[in-house]
Amino acid sequence: MSRVIKILGTGCPKCQSMTKVVQTVITENNIDASIEKVEDMMDIMKYNIMTTPSLVIDDAITIKGRVPSKDEILALLI
Amino acid sequence: MFNWLQNFADWLIYSIFNIAPGSHLGTALNFFVYDTLKILILLFVIVFFMGIVNAYFPVERLKNYLQNTKLFGLEYVFSSIFGALTPFCSCSSVPLFIGFVQGGIPLGVTFSFLITSPLVNEVAIAMFIGMFGPKATLIYALSGILLGTLGGWLLGKLHLEPLLSDWVKQISNQNIQQNLYETEARTFYQRLPEIGRGAWSIVKDVLIYVIIGIAIGAAMHGFVPENFFSQYLGGGQWWTVPLAVLIAVPMYANAAAIVPIIDVFVAKGVPLGTAIAFMMATVGLSIPEATLLKKVMSLKLIAIFFGVITLAIIFSGFLFNLLL
Secondary structure (H helix, E strand, O other): OOEEEEEEOOOOHHHHHHHHHHHHHHHHHOOOEEEEEEOOHHHHHOOOOOOOOEEEEOOEEEEEOOOOOHHHHHHHHO | OOHHHHHHHHHHHHHHOOOOOOOHHHHHHHHHHHHHHHHHHHHHHHHHHHHHHHHHOOHHHHHHHHHHOOOOOHHHHHHHHHHHHOOOOHHHHHHHHHHHHHOOOOHHHHHHHHHHHHHOOHHHHHHHHHHHHHHHHHHHHHHHHHHHHHHHHHHHHOOOHHHEOHHHHHHOOOOOOOOOHHHHOOOHHHHHHHHHHHHHHHHHHHHHHHHHHHHHHHHHHHHOOOOHHHHHOOOOOOOHHHHHHHHHOOOOOOHHHHHHHHHHHHHOOOOHHHHHHHHHHHHHOOHHHHHHHOOOEOHHHHHHHHHHHHHHHHHHHHHHHHHO
């Protein structure tokens, strides 16, 4: 089943490094997933979060306000 | 406390690089190595400590607490202290602002947080301890928190809610509780490595600014004549404080780069109060921040916000110069 990953953030450096880490994990492990960057503030606020970047996997918020490690993301995806 | 570091710098410069002690280059390099390492260590320790505090009291918890508890004015103080303890990231200031407003927290209390968050941040504190010592740091941090408290209270009294952007007005007062998600689930020891990693990544990000700032500072030490500033700025003329603040408001500089330069200003005769006011205006208010806030407030509200804080910083500059 394909996973839907969303990265919430207005494009700050931290959000970009989160996108990079997630991208790497997906490619390295051949995970079937799509990445969408949510950059519009009004859309971001619908998730009821207060710190960015945040990681949303299949509509559940998993990480917020920090850049996770590769292992952490892998654990969330498998 | 940092004697061993001085020994290390001596050993590195005089023995390994073989530069003569007392030479101009030797002294400058020694100073540079010592200062840079000292500040990086301080920075890591402080960021790590703040990471622990934040793991226990995430900002969501503060928000829920402010929403559910009647505090009779103390909410401004709490909000301001929390702003100081939360690691500042400009990309989070807008979501934080909206989160507070959404929860029905008064605008003034939200402003208290917004004022102190960039003003008293982990980088500024570490640099201040390293360059000016604990006493000046305490004065800086406490006055920053006081400024946030009073500034927020004053802005709250002005009833500025109509000046928020329309979409923010629509979502306000929904009294939504913030979920705490992951934060509750794991133990302290499980989170410790991640806090350490977070601290390290902050240190890594500002490393280049620390080096640039200290290098510029070291160079200025040599080139700017003694009492240069005191001739023009330090003679106690009353207008020097507002001038320094007004120059600094539109400017944005990382605290890591600005403190070593301020250190030179002070060494060359600028009163400490004027220097602190300059620093506060640089890190606390800036054009990039105004641009971010434009998404949630009208220009008029941003102007009022900046105006009130600018006046407060000028006033505290006068006060420091009287007291210090």
